[in-house]
Amino acid sequence: MFAGKTTALLGRMLSERETGRNVEVVKSSKDTRYGLDSIVTHDGKKLSCWAMPDLSSFRAKLGDEGYDKLDVIGIAEAQFFDDLYDFCSKVADHDGKTIIVAGLDGDYLGRRFGSVLDVVPVADTVTKLTPRYVYKAACRQHYVDSLVIIEAARLFLDSLKVQSDPHVEPVPLAW
Ligand SMILES: Nc1ncnc2c1ncn2[C@@H]1O[C@H](COP(=O)(O)OP(=O)(O)O)[C@@H](O)[C@H]1O
Numbered sequence: 001m002f003a004g005k006t007t008a009l010l011g012r013m014l015s016e017r018e019t020g021r022n023v024e025v026v027k028s029s030k031d032t033r034y035g036l037d038s039i040v041t042h043d044g045k046k047l048s049c050w051a052m053p054d055l056s057s058f059r060a061k062l063g064d065e066g067y068d069k070l071d072v073i074g075i076a077e078a079q080f081f082d083d084l085y086d087f088c089s090k091v092a093d094h095d096g097k098t099i100i101v102a103g104l105d106g107d108y109l110g111r112r113f114g115s116v117l118d119v120v121p122v123a124d125t126v127t128k129l130t131p132r133y134v135y136k137a138a139c140r141q142h143y144v145d146s147l148v149i150i151e152a153a154r155l156f157l158d159s160l161k162v163q164s165d166p167h168v169e170p171v172p173l174a175w
């Protein structure tokens with residue numbers, strides 16, 4: 001929800017790839033917003049991925065040979081995978097691969113979301129990202145009225161365009 005999770009995941013995967021490591025990304029097939037063949041940031045950066053309903057089918061989908069060659073697995077929209085903890089434990093501890101998880105730890109009401117929080121104790125590092133205030137408010141409202149997020153995003157992006165022009169006075173957002 002505009003916090004930069006997908007941007008961060010994409011950046012991490014590309015830098016792992018640049019160091020010669022073999023990487024793949026899997027995302028939940030529940031997230032159909034931008035199609036199923038890629039993870040896509042809200043400003044349109046893309047990286048191809050596998051979309052799956054659960055993580056237990058990951059190895060079978062890649063095949064043993066493809067799976068064995070992998071060094072790094074990125075997981076997007078992790079909040080939708082019920083088997084996140086079991087997958088991460090097995091793949092990291094048993095198979096020795098690096099896993100980079102991106103997902104929401106809480107829903108729009110601030111309640112825990114899926115099992116993202118369960119993998120925190122077994123993670124080597126955790127980065128907590130938070131949306132800009134305007135997006136946070138709009139995302140909450142989105143679940144009440146789905147049109148509000150679109151208008152809020154448009155207003156915010158318009159305000160950035162105005163502020164980036166040194167000859168134009170910035171217009172404050174009214175909320
Ligand atoms: N420092 C930053 N880190 C991440 N995203 C940023 C940053 N500054 C601006 N952005 C913008 O915020 C948006 C974050 O989108 P995205 O990574 O898809 O978020 P999320 O996956 O959390 O919904 C993008 O439009 C990106 O360009």
Ligand SMILES: Cc1cn([C@H]2C[C@H](O)[C@@H](COP(=O)(O)O)O2)c(=O)[nH]c1=O
Nearest residue numbers: 001002005006031104106107108109139
């Ligand atoms: C806050 C919130 C989000 N969701 C869903 C909506 C999207 O499919 C993802 C969030 O994706 P993003 O990459 O962070 O934009 O989660 C939901 O179902 N319930 C919620 O409360």
